[in-house]
Amino acid sequence: MNNVLETIKARRSVRAYDNRQVPLGDLQAILEAATYAPSGMHYETWHFTAIQRTETLTELNNRIKGAFAKSSDLRLQERGASSTYCCYYHAPTLVIVSNEPTQWWAGMDCACAIENMFLAAQSLGIASCWINQLGTTCNDPEVRALLTSLGVPEGHQVYGCVALGYAAPGVSLKEKVVKAGTVTIVAE
Numbered sequence: 001m002n003n004v005l006e007t008i009k010a011r012r013s014v015r016a017y018d019n020r021q022v023p024l025g026d027l028q029a030i031l032e033a034a035t036y037a038p039s040g041m042h043y044e045t046w047h048f049t050a051i052q053r054t055e056t057l058t059e060l061n062n063r064i065k066g067a068f069a070k071s072s073d074l075r076l077q078e079r080g081a082s083s084t085y086c087c088y089y090h091a092p093t094l095v096i097v098s099n100e101p102t103q104w105w106a107g108m109d110c111a112c113a114i115e116n117m118f119l120a121a122q123s124l125g126i127a128s129c130w131i132n133q134l135g136t137t138c139n140d141p142e143v144r145a146l147l148t149s150l151g152v153p154e155g156h157q158v159y160g161c162v163a164l165g166y167a168a169p170g171v172s173l174k175e176k177v178v179k180a181g182t183v184t185i186v187a188e
């Protein structure tokens with residue numbers, strides 16, 4: 001197997017991180033990988049907002065919880081009221097991936113960029129996880145105000161976030177079992 005295929009197969013979602021910050025050079029390489037992803041019509045209307053400031057991440061989580069607290073969904077209300085809930089698992093770095101919602105493929109562009117970041121991170125020994133909670137809360141007024149202050153363009157929707165960091169010691173990852181029957185090859 002070549003390195004790319006090995007990296008693809010080794011990547012897993014990690015939901016517990018230690019305190020070590022992602023070095024700036026590695027973060028820049030991961031963000032550059034994002035910008036090399038394909039985008040529909042090569043519009044590149046996306047934006048990547050990387051946050052490495054702990055207080056800002058805590059404030060973002062608090063505002064997401066505030067939005068959840070306003071929800072009619074009981075499960076989300078519970079998350080909003082929880083003192084321990086942290087949607088980004090206390091990862092030291094979070095990359096917010098946003099795009100203009102004007103093209104129907106805006107989310108697809110973001111997903112391509114996100115997978116590039118996951119694979120780039122994996123290749124550098126950095127763990128990652130997709131964090132989706134801003135997808136439904138980014139238009140809450142308190143959340144939006146913070147996003148704008150951080151540099152997320154005003155007309156953008158958030159299509160996903162990437163948590164980045166080093167896996168906490170002893171974190172156990174279940175063996176990946178892939179579903180059978182999801183591939184069809186129509187050959188000559």
Ligand SMILES: Cc1cc2nc3c(=O)[nH]c(=O)nc-3n(C[C@H](O)[C@H](O)[C@H](O)COP(=O)(O)O)c2cc1C
Nearest residue numbers: 011012013014015087129130131132133160173176
């Ligand atoms: C669109 C999408 C949204 C996801 N949202 C979350 C999320 O909000 N929180 C989380 O812990 N994992 C999230 N995940 C990660 C999936 O749970 C994970 O990829 C799946 O369980 C397979 O595990 P693996 O990534 O280790 O292969 C998301 C994945 C995708 C593709």
